[in-house]
Amino acid sequence: MLLWIWLGCLVIAALLYFRQLYGFFKRQGVKTPLIVPPFGTILSIFIQRDHFTEEITKVYNRFSEQRFYGAFQFLKPFLMVRDIELIKKIGVKDYEHFLDHNSLFKEEHDKLFGRNLISLTGQEWKDMRSTLSPAFTSSKMKLMLPLMVEVGDQTIHLLKKKIKESEQDYLDIEVKDLTTRYANDVIASCAFGLKVDSQMDRDNQFYAMGKTVSAFTFRQLIISFLFYCFPKVCQIFKWTLFPKPVQNFFRTLVKETMQNRELKQIVRPDMIHLLMEAKKGKVTYDEKTNQDKDTGFATVEESSVGQNKISRGTSNRNSHDIS
Template structure:
């Protein structure tokens, strides 16, 4: 009996494989022949190649195409290369692609009910509910919490230098920035005081690393939820236990605050107030940009809604903000310090602006002074171009969509079937020499006032594109700028014996990071 069952499964997989490849072939859509079951993911799943490298490889291979095909396990993915097509899918024809890839609703993890994964009207209502909590005026109130966390980090670093036998100490930047990001989210989102630089093994940080890493196994389960949902739901995410840990903390904090009538201007307070309908959408002009990378809220997010969400729904939002904030900040800041270390001229120019700003403001660090720093914004913007936190942006097609011909020689329009995944390879677009000359070079001048107008629309998307862009872009940019300001003011960063130059990307998970750690030497400026 078991042999018949296995045979049926093999036939099913083979049939789906032939069906998907033949569809691309019939319409002249180019693709790399997939390996049965693994698709084009075999080298990634076997940890031979990082996902970002595969995206660039395919992007360059099909340089004459408007779009091409790739396979995630058994699921065909239409990869978009043409920027006009990116605009149509992400903005103009958004109603055809309003959702991200769906997670199996049976998964007992908060992210399933988060604004990142909700679909249809639920997503629209949640986005409208939450967007007033992420405006510049709300983030302004959280800056003192970020500065306090940065001060704790500086004290710990200076103590390490003091206790060392040399003036320089080798620092794993990924570990340093992860602890900073963890503590900022602890105070800004959960209202908790955590010092992960001294209490290195605290439970909040340990669970945070598990929750935000999203292991290779978790990614496989997530991909299976699209192609084989009945198989995927048999497994539990590695991060499920950590998810329950943070959900419990958040739920208890809400209850404690309500019981004590305690108010603190952090994310918990804003979520509760938003759910009561007490937050209002700011006028576009009054909601300042916090840099070139800022994404604007669409009309969908600015609508007024009267829906009241359950506590479980609010908990899910807090969990996904932790995941997004932890990895986005730690990854972005790690690469920023890496680029400062190997580009000392850029580092010194940035430090000069920081010192001038510091003197002008009498040592005070606040939201307004950060936003006036032009070169700091250029540096952050270039870091997010060269090392975007999300390497590709996916959208779910909710009704059949005519995407046109894949290239000039094709004789048929390709119809994207309902339920298909369409993806935008942002990591590859950001490294396309057509849009960014000498793209591998770290060059903040690309985003100077004289040059930034040369960048085509939709060629820069570190926080996504269209109505489903990152709701927390202002928060992330402000946090990155504050951490950069504090570290660069007090420390000089340079390569050490452990620094890997040029960078070699790790293959042990789906996030972009440097193999062997991200080590740099830190030396006190004073």
């Protein structure tokens, strides 16, 4: 009997907690989609009934008469802005007040993903963006075009070979698989400096590890929920979004590539090279002869965030972030 009383009290306490939490927007007079505790407004995404973009689009169209509406990702409230003028004000005029991204991972919870550029906040984010922004200008990105063309030629050569072997004028292929492997090889070449042929070597390690990262499994959904709602629990049990072997693979790959290039003085127009130059403070904005200064990270004219020069040298901590 005592157990049932305790269970009843816990249920009532939970209901009162959810009522208080999910009544946040209602008290402000802001409309929200259907809320299902403890998933908030993303139940269909969590159970993988709808894709994230589909659900966002569906709800966005449902509130076509509203300038903004409320939503909940599990227990966290979000204000979704529809009005173009409000978006401009937030993204341009008042950008200094909206610097920080919505970050799922904190450094104390996940060392690898908690230190990426999107997860950083405040002045630390400004400093890191100022360091990296010159490396992502359009002119520097164009230097990687030959690497992409090389992968494309590699794919076309294989397709022609398969058509010839089939002794027909056509070839039935799975387009998603073809484009996924092409994208994988482009990333391997442009970002990591690797020459990978996933069309021929279909089970290569880089493709397998990349697939593990990009395929969001039910386990990762559960971990994401726990990170949102109970980050301390994840920290205590040292849970991470991706398995340790996958994290170690990419961490080791980047470190060994950088060490090898520094040792052998290898220069290749890819992301690793740009980040190594940024780490040394040698990357600057390109000065064009007949155009304005080339910008990176889609920097807007109204804001100087991301183009400020940092007087201090890159610290060991920031060097680790870049690498």
